[in-house]
Amino acid sequence: MIINHGFHATMTAKPGKGDELVEFLLKAPSLSNEDCVVFLVGRSAANRDIVYVTEGWVTQEAHGEFFATAEAQALVAALQPLLAGESEYVDEVPIGGKAAV
Template structure:
């Protein structure tokens, strides 16, 4: 399966809440969804409250369908209080590479 829809998000956590945001992202319900092919979380080395997420989905429709569901909406409700301001999203469809995770 290949990604047909994806994005790269830059998210700023509330001051001092970067670790909490990373922990929540690493427990995202997307990780267990077969339509989510890539879910990568990264953190700025210079600013621990700056977090990056890259996602790749089989389709835009699959992504929308998943996030319209109750599980995803409950997750978003937990996510929102940790975020400061507006996140930025850039259209990015993952096409390959390598991930080494600790």
Template sequence: MTLTYGFSATLTATTGRGDRLVDLLLTGLDEGSPGASEHCVVYLVSRSASAPDIVHVTEGWTSEEEHHRIFAGEAAQSMVARIGELLAGEPEYTDYVPVRGKAAF
């Protein structure tokens, strides 16, 4: 599949809640969740090496439209609401157009 849209997000959990944030974000790969969609080609959750409450998410999608469609659904909106309860502030987003790369997990 071809990626035409992607973004990265940096999320800062309230003190000591980084593990819970990571666990919740990883449920995004469960069946019926946004990261399990055939249109989500990359879903990577990472942590800061120096600050365990800072979490990064990188996503790559077949199209921006599919990303918005999936995230308008009930499962994604529920997940977004639960994520918001763990955050110390607003996430920082950077959108991008994938050019080329490799992902092997």
């Protein structure tokens, strides 16, 4: 599948909430959305409260349609209490590689 839209997000959890943030993200509904073809969660080795998410979507429209749903809006609202501030987003379109967990 071709990826035409994506981003890399850096999220900082409230102190001590990094594990909870990772667990929350790994249950995100995007993981089961067929238009989301890359959803990787990682974290900083130096600061376990810094979490990274890389997403790749078939189109920007598919991403927008998903995040307009009530399910996605509920996810965003439930995510906020875990975060220490605003997440940082960088434009990134995943091209390929390997992920083994």
